[in-house]
Amino acid sequence: MKKxxxxxxxxxxxxxxxxxxxxxxxxxxxxxxxxxxxxGIVEKVNVDIGSIxxxxxxxxxxxxxxxxxxxxxxxxVFKFASRELKxxxxxxxxxxxxxxxxxxxxxxxxxxxxxxxxxxYEKTILKAPFAGxxxxxxxxxxxxxxxxxxxxVFKIQSIHARKLILEFDQKYHDxxxxxxxxxYKVDGDxxxxxxxxxxxxxxxxxDNRKIKAEVEAKDFTVGxxxxxxxxxDGK
Numbered sequence: 001m002k003k004x005x006x007x008x009x010x011x012x013x014x015x016x017x018x019x020x021x022x023x024x025x026x027x028x029x030x031x032x033x034x035x036x037x038x039x040g041i042v043e044k045v046n047v048d049i050g051s052i053x054x055x056x057x058x059x060x061x062x063x064x065x066x067x068x069x070x071x072x073x074x075x076x077v078f079k080f081a082s083r084e085l086k087x088x089x090x091x092x093x094x095x096x097x098x099x100x101x102x103x104x105x106x107x108x109x110x111x112x113x114x115x116x117x118x119x120x121y122e123k124t125i126l127k128a129p130f131a132g133x134x135x136x137x138x139x140x141x142x143x144x145x146x147x148x149x150x151x152x153v154f155k156i157q158s159i160h161a162r163k164l165i166l167e168f169d170q171k172y173h174d175x176x177x178x179x180x181x182x183x184y185k186v187d188g189d190x191x192x193x194x195x196x197x198x199x200x201x202x203x204x205x206x207d208n209r210k211i212k213a214e215v216e217a218k219d220f221t222v223g224x225x226x227x228x229x230x231x232x233d234g235k
Contacts, residue, residue, distance in 0.1 A: 020176060020230040022168040022213070024184065026220045028157035030130055035150045038062060038123035042143045049137050052159060053128040059154055060139060064124035071117040078110035123147070132156040135222075162217040164195065167210040168230065175232055176200055182215045184228025193217070197230065 040062035047059050085107045092100055136155035145151065164184070168176060182195045195215035204211050213230075 018232045020168055020172050020232060021227065022166040022182070022184075022230055023227045024164040024166045024215070024225060026186070026217070026222055026224040026226075027163050027165055028132075028222050029161035029163045029216065030132065030158040032129055032156050033152040034059070034126060034129070034154040034156060035152050036060075036062060036123070036126055036145045037147045037150065038120070039145060039147045040064065040124060042139055042141050042145065045139060045141055047134050047137070047154070049134055051134045053132060053134065053156070055128055055131050057128045058125055059128055059134075060126045062124040062145065064121060067117070067121050067124060071114070071121050074110065074113040074117045078107075078114045081107040081110040126153070128156060130156075131159065133159050157222060160218050162220050162222070163198075164215040164217055164226075166197075166213040166215060166230075167205075167208075168213070170204040170209045170211050172230075173204065173211055176211070176213060176230055181231040182228055183231065184215075184226055186220060186224050186226040188224075189226075193228075 042060060043063040044061040045059075046057075047053060053059065081103075085103055088095065088100055088103045134154055134156055137153070138151075139145075139153035145153070164182070166182065176197065178197050178200060180197045182197055184193055184195070185191070186193070195217055197213050198216050199214040201212040
């Protein structure tokens, strides 16, 4: 009888140990603060708060006529430098090596100038780094921006993809693993959800001695919170 009682106590203890309490906050799986790295006057703004955008979609532009003109100028120089190099390559064996080297140098310099001006031009155009939704905007046509003092002008986050940022006691640091199931509820929602731990942070917070983990989710409003249990045995 005593052995049965001990076995039951052990079974209950094991069952209890298989569930670890965790709280969480809902965050976007992808998010970014966007800013111009060039200086100038805002000429065009194509999106607003709530706009759904695709990757590389143009969000806003600075006035760039001067930079565009310089880019076109360097492209013309490069075009003629390329033609000259092709002509000289045909008679390379008949001309002085130093003359050929100078023509080659002119070609390489023209090519580098185009690349440099292209980079300057692209900095005047702000594009979406990934498909998402604009959830904050602090820019209007006519605003002055400075590449020396970066200022966030748009905030973007993934449309549907979310991640739950879990926190649990550090004493479970060697128990919680990627692939384990997390059963949870979001505050204000009585429905029970399940997810799988996709990442465990390799450190504990110095302030509250908690360890973080992540669970992928969808469509929850960013900023919500909740709690649940990590099922250590994965059941």
